Amino acid sequence: AQSVTQPDARVTVSEGASLQLRCKYSYSATPYLFWYVQYPRQGLQMLLKYYSGDPVVQGVNGFEAEFSKSDSSFHLRKASVHWSDSAVYFCAVSAGGGSGNKLIFGTGTLLSVKP
Amino acid sequence: GALVYQYPRRTICKSGTSMRMECQAVGFQATSVAWYRQSPQKTFELIALSTVNSAIKYEQNFTQEKFPISHPNLSFSSMTVLNAYLEDRGLYLCGARDWLGGRPGQLYFGEGSKLTVL
Numbered sequence: 001a002q003s004v005t006q007p008d009a010r011v012t013v014s015e016g017a018s019l020q021l022r023c024k025y026s027y028s029a030t031p032y033l034f035w036y037v038q039y040p041r042q043g044l045q046m047l048l049k050y051y052s053g054d055p056v057v058q059g060v061n062g063f064e065a066e067f068s069k070s071d072s073s074f075h076l077r078k079a080s081v082h083w084s085d086s087a088v089y090f091c092a093v094s095a096g097g098g099s100g101n102k103l104i105f106g107t108g109t110l111l112s113v114k115p
Numbered sequence: 116g117a118l119v120y121q122y123p124r125r126t127i128c129k130s131g132t133s134m135r136m137e138c139q140a141v142g143f144q145a146t147s148v149a150w151y152r153q154s155p156q157k158t159f160e161l162i163a164l165s166t167v168n169s170a171i172k173y174e175q176n177f178t179q180e181k182f183p184i185s186h187p188n189l190s191f192s193s194m195t196v197l198n199a200y201l202e203d204r205g206l207y208l209c210g211a212r213d214w215l216g217g218r219p220g221q222l223y224f225g226e227g228s229k230l231t232v233l
């Protein structure tokens with residue numbers, strides 16, 4: 001069965017520091033991978049996606065993620081975080097089905113950026 | 116651009132009553148709509164996947180009898196939580212897919228309908 005693991009429930013970094021949020025997936029075929037962000041009291045916004053090709057994908061607001069097939073990972077990175085990046089980040093994998101709409105989400109990582 | 120609107124944004128209902136939520140796609144055709152629930156302190160669980168002109172597929176632990184869904188056209192879907200109890204509280208998200216523009220799995224999400232059950 002498909003699954004997504006985000007091992008860090010909470011990450012705290014100082015403003016201006018670099019960031020990596022970890023994501024490991026389990027999927028038998030080539031996965032479609034996503035990172036979503038949920039700001040307080042809001043829904044989900046997609047940061048970036050990976051379908052194929054270059055394993056490093058660029059997203060919005062300076063975020064990027066790197067797909068590793070050997071490691072089954074899709075870690076999210078940012079070179080310099082801002083206080084407004086404080087939110088919950090969800091990694092997701094698209095799992096099978098004809099429509100491909102079945103997204104499996106990880107448990108999320110709460111990012112707190114200290115001023 | 117593609118947008119998804121959900122309403123109501125928040126509802127408080129008494130235990131045992133029902134709550135209907137709606138999802139409107141603007142700027143694209145919502146061929147498929149996925150309904151998710153985020154319970155307090157948890158991740159997003161898929162409730163059901165609805166594709167126009169196909170049967171609605173419910174995930175394990177979710178039933179049509181409890182969460183009836185309507186998806187009558189390419190811009191609108193609704194879901195009702197029947198006989199809501201405390202365990203049904205949470206944020207309900209609608210994610211809609213543009214068949215022409217999106218690859219599998221690319222969903223546009225609304226901001227959610229938050230259900231509080233007293």
